Amino acid sequence: MILSKERSPRNKTIDVSAAEGYRLLGRCVRLSRPAEMSEVLDRTIVGDTFEAMDMLPGGFADLLIADPPYNIRKDFHGVSFMTMTDDDYRAYSASWMERAARLLKPTASIYVCCDWRGSLIIGDLLARRFKVRNRISWQREKGRGARRNWKNGMEDIWFATVSDKFAFNLRDVKIRRRVVAPYKANGSPKGWEMTDSGNYRDTCPSNFWDDISIPYWSMSENTAHPAQKPEKLFAKLILASSNPGDVVFDPFLGSGTSSVAAYKLGRHYVGVERNETYCAWAERRLEMARDDKRIQGYIDGVFWERNTSAQQKAAGGARGRHDI
Numbered sequence: 001m002i003l004s005k006e007r008s009p010r011n012k013t014i015d016v017s018a019a020e021g022y023r024l025l026g027r028c029v030r031l032s033r034p035a036e037m038s039e040v041l042d043r044t045i046v047g048d049t050f051e052a053m054d055m056l057p058g059g060f061a062d063l064l065i066a067d068p069p070y071n072i073r074k075d076f077h078g079v080s081f082m083t084m085t086d087d088d089y090r091a092y093s094a095s096w097m098e099r100a101a102r103l104l105k106p107t108a109s110i111y112v113c114c115d116w117r118g119s120l121i122i123g124d125l126l127a128r129r130f131k132v133r134n135r136i137s138w139q140r141e142k143g144r145g146a147r148r149n150w151k152n153g154m155e156d157i158w159f160a161t162v163s164d165k166f167a168f169n170l171r172d173v174k175i176r177r178r179v180v181a182p183y184k185a186n187g188s189p190k191g192w193e194m195t196d197s198g199n200y201r202d203t204c205p206s207n208f209w210d211d212i213s214i215p216y217w218s219m220s221e222n223t224a225h226p227a228q229k230p231e232k233l234f235a236k237l238i239l240a241s242s243n244p245g246d247v248v249f250d251p252f253l254g255s256g257t258s259s260v261a262a263y264k265l266g267r268h269y270v271g272v273e274r275n276e277t278y279c280a281w282a283e284r285r286l287e288m289a290r291d292d293k294r295i296q297g298y299i300d301g302v303f304w305e306r307n308t309s310a311q312q313k314a315a316g317g318a319r320g321r322h323d324i
């Protein structure tokens with residue numbers, strides 16, 4: 001299955017042999033009739049999400065993370081998603097959203113990823129059915145250059161809830177930043193801490209996320225999926241908008257990022273993906289997560305800003321958490 005070329009020893013991209021792939025696929029579920037919760041909890045469902053969602057029990061999900069195909073031509077290893085008209089993409093998005101809505105608890109939160117163009121449609125559709133709370137802009141750094149336009153260097157993640165009753169754990173998603181102008185009151189740091197490796201403060205995260213890069217070949221979470229999201233990104237969503245033991249649902253699971261992040265953070269997961277290779281990668285990542293629950297950029301309960309060195313993290317992480 002999958003990647004066979006010679007590669008650098010530092011390349012950690014996850015690969016599985018054909019035999020491994022079949023073993024891992026054997027752990028996934030295929031639905032042909034309405035399922036009980038016990039049959040799908042903490043499982044990867046192989047199949048078409050439009051059919052699978054109709055067979056899942058209603059009202060089970062505390063958190064929906066949806067990362068659907070964006071409205072651009074993209075090859076998902078053999079199955080291409082073709083660009084649609086805006087009207088068709090609206091109908092497509094409304095159709096999966098309608099199905100997903102049935103699966104949500106009244107206290108559930110919803111995050112939907114999209115690019116700037118899809119954002120115009122997704123934001124509007126969410127507002128018609130749910131309570132839209134915010135739109136996060138993620139500066140993803142890499143993007144394809146364009147000759148006669150600005151390069152796409154960001155993505156949107158819409159945040160909505162089913163009702164006014166929802167979880168939001170602000171203390172769990174603070175971000176540790178270096179203090180540029182350390183202010184002191186009566187000779188003592190005001191709202192920041194002095195450490196051997198520098199001065200830091202834990203700040204409330206805004207809706208502009210510039211601390212997370214896409215997965216690279218040197219990162220152990222990396223697969224060859226063409227649109228894989230970083231674990232750190234979904235970890236933030238999960239920590240803020242669910243509690244331990246809650247169920248995270250992802251109707252477009254891809255390489256399994258939401259399930260892996262949910263598992264590492266003590267949540268349950270259910271994910272649907274139609275591509276068998278991606279399902280195998282997801283299962284491999286879940287297997288790896290049994291022994292290693294680290295999430296790159298998230299250490300000792302703290303999210304670190306981009307480009308913080310390992311030494312700084314070690315020194316700054318050792319001093320525990322504080323709030324300002």
Ligand SMILES: C[S@@+](CC[C@H](N)C(=O)[O-])C[C@H]1O[C@@H](n2cnc3c(N)ncnc32)[C@H](O)[C@@H]1O
Nearest residue numbers: 048049067227228229252253254255257273274
């Ligand atoms: C943007 S990717 C998701 C990437 C994922 N968040 C990750 O980190 O790997 C969208 C995924 O949806 C899957 N997909 C698209 N249409 C689908 C459908 N009708 N049923 C199930 N999966 C589908 C694609 O195969 C692709 O892996």
